[in-house]
Every structure is written in structure tokens, then in C-alpha cells.
Amino acid sequence: MDTTSNPLVEPQIFDSLRLELRRGCLIVAVLAQLRVEHYGYTLRKALADQGLAIEESTLYPLLRRLETQQLLTSQWREEDKRNKRFYKLSPEGETILVQLLAEWNGINDSVNNILQHSDQRLIP
Amino acid sequence: MNPTSDLLARYLQAIGDHLPAASRDDVLAELRANLQAQMDDRAEELNRPLTDAEVAGVLRDHGRPIVVAARYLPQQYLIGPAIFPYYLMTLRKAAPFALILIFLANCANILFVHTMPELIAGILRALGQLIPDLLIFAAWITVAFVIAEYVYTSNNAKPFCASWDPTKLPAIKPQIKGKSRASRIFDLIFHCLWILYVLAIPGHPFLILGPGEIALRAFPVTLAPAWQTFYVLLLVLLAFQLITKIVALNTSYDRGQAVLDLVTKLFGIATTAYLVTMKTYFVATGPSANLTMLANVNHWIGFGFRVVLLITLIDFLVEAWKLVRPSISARSLVF
Numbered sequence: 001m002d003t004t005s006n007p008l009v010e011p012q013i014f015d016s017l018r019l020e021l022r023r024g025c026l027i028v029a030v031l032a033q034l035r036v037e038h039y040g041y042t043l044r045k046a047l048a049d050q051g052l053a054i055e056e057s058t059l060y061p062l063l064r065r066l067e068t069q070q071l072l073t074s075q076w077r078e079e080d081k082r083n084k085r086f087y088k089l090s091p092e093g094e095t096i097l098v099q100l101l102a103e104w105n106g107i108n109d110s111v112n113n114i115l116q117h118s119d120q121r122l123i124p
Numbered sequence: 125m126n127p128t129s130d131l132l133a134r135y136l137q138a139i140g141d142h143l144p145a146a147s148r149d150d151v152l153a154e155l156r157a158n159l160q161a162q163m164d165d166r167a168e169e170l171n172r173p174l175t176d177a178e179v180a181g182v183l184r185d186h187g188r189p190i191v192v193a194a195r196y197l198p199q200q201y202l203i204g205p206a207i208f209p210y211y212l213m214t215l216r217k218a219a220p221f222a223l224i225l226i227f228l229a230n231c232a233n234i235l236f237v238h239t240m241p242e243l244i245a246g247i248l249r250a251l252g253q254l255i256p257d258l259l260i261f262a263a264w265i266t267v268a269f270v271i272a273e274y275v276y277t278s279n280n281a282k283p284f285c286a287s288w289d290p291t292k293l294p295a296i297k298p299q300i301k302g303k304s305r306a307s308r309i310f311d312l313i314f315h316c317l318w319i320l321y322v323l324a325i326p327g328h329p330f331l332i333l334g335p336g337e338i339a340l341r342a343f344p345v346t347l348a349p350a351w352q353t354f355y356v357l358l359l360v361l362l363a364f365q366l367i368t369k370i371v372a373l374n375t376s377y378d379r380g381q382a383v384l385d386l387v388t389k390l391f392g393i394a395t396t397a398y399l400v401t402m403k404t405y406f407v408a409t410g411p412s413a414n415l416t417m418l419a420n421v422n423h424w425i426g427f428g429f430r431v432v433l434l435i436t437l438i439d440f441l442v443e444a445w446k447l448v449r450p451s452i453s454a455r456s457l458v459f
Contacts, residue, residue, distance in 0.1 A: 044158075056158065057195055058195070061195040085157065
């Protein structure tokens with residue numbers, strides 16, 4: 001089906017699919033980045049520096065949710081005369097991250113295989 | 125308190141208003157630290173303190189307080205994705221039955237009216253009451269499923285319909301086809317014969333009354349004059365049906381034909397409504413007639429026509445629903 005014929009609909013569909021695609025990837029990225037301890041703001045900066053910008057209003061609640069799932073540990077500590085909550089990957093989080101990365105690589109390989117066997121003209 | 129701290133404090137307070145007390149202080153302290161760090165970073169970049177407008181800009185980018193707070197709350201819905209398909213299916217399956225029951229209940233009063241305006245007003249009232257009553261029905265179904273969702277999520281249980289057996293799926297439905305051409309021709313011939321029969325009735329009353337016609341002669345009663353009007357209405361109805369059947373002869377069954385059928389049914393309802401309002405079906409032709417018995421006979425005949433009217437109205441609504449249903453998306457049936 002040709003979706004390029006409707007310029008009004010296409011960006012909406014793309015945004016929605018992009019959001020869906022990013023959602024799972026962000027969790028993997030956050031877990032991986034938190035192998036090194038960070039507090040919310042520096043974590044966001046670190047992710048952005050790696051090319052993965054993420055909104056504060058998405059990241060900060062996500063950190064708390066991952067902590068509730070015991071994938072992260074956190075502690076309040078003073079830094080630069082301010083109390084900050086530092087997060088770090090927990091041992092359970094490390095196990096999950098390894099599993100997620102295996103899944104990620106599996107999906108990546110599968111998609112690449114599919115793309116290689118399909119019409120190469122589809123790849124921009 | 126400097127303006128920056130004041131604006132930040134007000135922002136955090138606004139977020140706090142939407143957070144549960146148990147986690148409020150912790151969330152706000154963390155947010156404060158992160159926002160403060162972001163502002164410090166920005167001030168360091170600019171090599172000067174942030175202006176009020178710049179602070180407001182940082183907060184604006186962070187999001188509306190109510191939206192920010194909502195992200196810290198667990199995902200909430202009245203009916204979750206596991207139960208929602210069953211909710212939708214129940215609404216769709218139960219709606220036609222509810223429609224009939226509600227309409228029947230609302231129509232009960234037309235059994236006891238005596239004049240055409242009262243009858244029309246009764247039917248209109250019943251129709252007007254349909255939508256509010258259907259909304260109430262849908263609300264009760266929704267409440268039942270909200271409770272089911274609550275029980276499901278509270279117990280972390282499988283939905284009540286989770287287990288299923290593929291071998292119990294219904295058999296493949298036969299493809300609905302319109303009437304064959306032969307069937308439509310036969311239908312037209314039968315209808316023409318039916319019209320001839322009806323046309324012959326005035327000259328040969330035994331065609332409709334049978335042996336009762338001889339018995340009727342023995343009593344000092346006869347058919348009321350209002351039957352003549354009914355007879356004309358019946359002929360108009362038959363003529364209209366004749367036209368639709370001729371039109372249908374060369375066309376397969378489609379929506380247009382279905383609409384014509386509905387119009388015919390509506391005409392039939394109007395004719396039956398006329399019968400209901402006649403009230404007097406037999407009249408005395410002599411002084412020896414038992415007027416009490418005659419009144420009873422007229423009453424019960426009238427009651428019978430009221431029941432027929434109700435049935436034809438329900439039939440009409442069901443057929444109208446069948447016609448309209450395919451063009452209504454399942455999503456639009458959800459309230």
C-alpha cells in the first residue's frame with residue numbers, strides 16, 4: 001500500500017511507530033548507562049551525549065519504575081552541596097540487561113536478515 | 125527566596141498536588157535536585173544567573189504539572205486491554221436484546237390507548253426514550269466490567285474467559301446470497317395472486333371469513349364501515365410491495381432493496397396502527413344484537429391488533445438495526 005500519497009497522515013503514523021520502537025530501546029539504554037552511577041540529570045545528559053535524547057518527564061518516572069522492579073538501586077547523597085538521588089544498576093538489573101541485550105541482538109540480526117532477503121530498494 | 129526558587133517551588137507544589145502523599149516528598153525532592161542541576165548547568169553555560177523567563181522556559185519544557193505528576197502514577201484505566209474485548213463483545217451482543225426489551229417496556233402503555241394521536245404519541249415517546257435507556261443500559265454493563273477489571277487486577281488472576289478451546293469455534297457461516305431470480309419471479313407471481321385474492325374479497329366475503337360468513341349472517345352484526353378505509357390502505361400497501369418486487373426482479377439483493385423492505389414494513393405498521401384505532405370492528409345491524417358481547421368482541425380484537433402492532437414495531441427495529449449495524453464501527457459503540 002502506498003502511504004506516501006497522504007502527506008498529512010504519514011508524519012503522525014511515523015511518530016506513533018517511532019515512539020513505540022523507542023520505548024523498549026530506551027529501557028535497554030538506561031539500564032546499560034546505569035552500569036555507572038548517575039543521578040537523573042547527569043544520566044539524561046550522558047544519554048543525550050550518546051545521541052539518545054530523552055525527555056525529563058519520561059526519564060525520571062522511568063527510573064523510579066525500574067527501581068520498583070528492583071532493576072536499579074538508589075541512594076540519596078550530597079554532591080556540590082545538594083542532595084541528589086543516585087541510581088545504579090542492581091545485580092538483578094544486570095541479569096535482565098544481559099537477557100535484554102541478547103534479545104536485542106537477536107531482533108537486530110533477524111531484521112537485518114529480513115532486509116537482506118527482501119527488496120534492497122526499500123533500504124534508504 | 126529569590127525569584128528562581130520561588131517559581132521552582134510553585135512548580136513543584138503544583139506537581140505535588142497531583143501526587144499520592146506516600147511518595148510526594150521523595151518525588152519532589154528528586155525533581156527539585158534534577159531541575160536545579162539543569163538550571164545550574166544552564167547558568168554556567170551563560171556565565172550568569174538565569175532570568176525569570178529562562179527559568180520559566182526550563183519548567184515549561186519539563187511539562188505541565190498535572191502531566192508530569194501523572195507519569196509518576198501507575199497506569200490507570202477503568203477497563204484494561206485484557207478485559208476490554210469481552211466488554212465490547214457484550215455491548216454488541218446485548219444491545220439488540222436490550223433495545224427490544226426497553227422498547228417493549230416503553231410500548232406497554234400503547235396497549236391501553238384509544239385514539240390515533242394517543243397511539244402516535246405513545247410510539248414517539250417510546251422511541252424517544254430508547255437512547256437514554258440504552259445509555260443507562262450501557263452504563264450498567266460498563267460498571268459490571270469495571271468491577272470485573274478491579275477484581276482481575278486486584279487478584280492478578282487470569283480473565284474469566286482466558287481459557288478457550290479452538291475446536292468449539294462455530295462452523296463456517298454460509299455466505300449470504302440474495303434471492304435467486306427464480307425465487308424472485310415466484311415471489312412476484314405469488315404476490316399478484318395475493319392481490320387478486322384481496323381484490324375479490326369485497327364481492328366474496330367468504331374468501332376471508334370462510335364458514336364464519338354464513339354464521340355471521342345468522343347474527344344481527346356486520347363489519348364496521350372503517351374496514352373500507354383499511355381495505356384501501358391495504359391495497360396501497362400491496363401496490364407498493366408490487367412495485368418493489370418488480371424493481372427487485374432485475375437487481376440482486378442490496379442495501380437499496382433492504383431500505384425498500386423497511387419502508388414497506390413501515391407502511392405495514394401504519395396500516396396496523398389504523399386497525400388499532402378503529403376500535404369498532406363489528407357493528408350491530410338490529411335491536412336483537414347482544415351489545416355487551418359485541419363490545420367484548422371489539423375490545424379483544426382491538427387488543428389483538430395492539431399486540432400485532434408491537435410485534436411489527438419490534439420486527440421493524442430489528443431489521444433497521446441489521447441494516448445500519450454494518451456501517452457502525454465497533455469503536456463508535458463504545459461509550
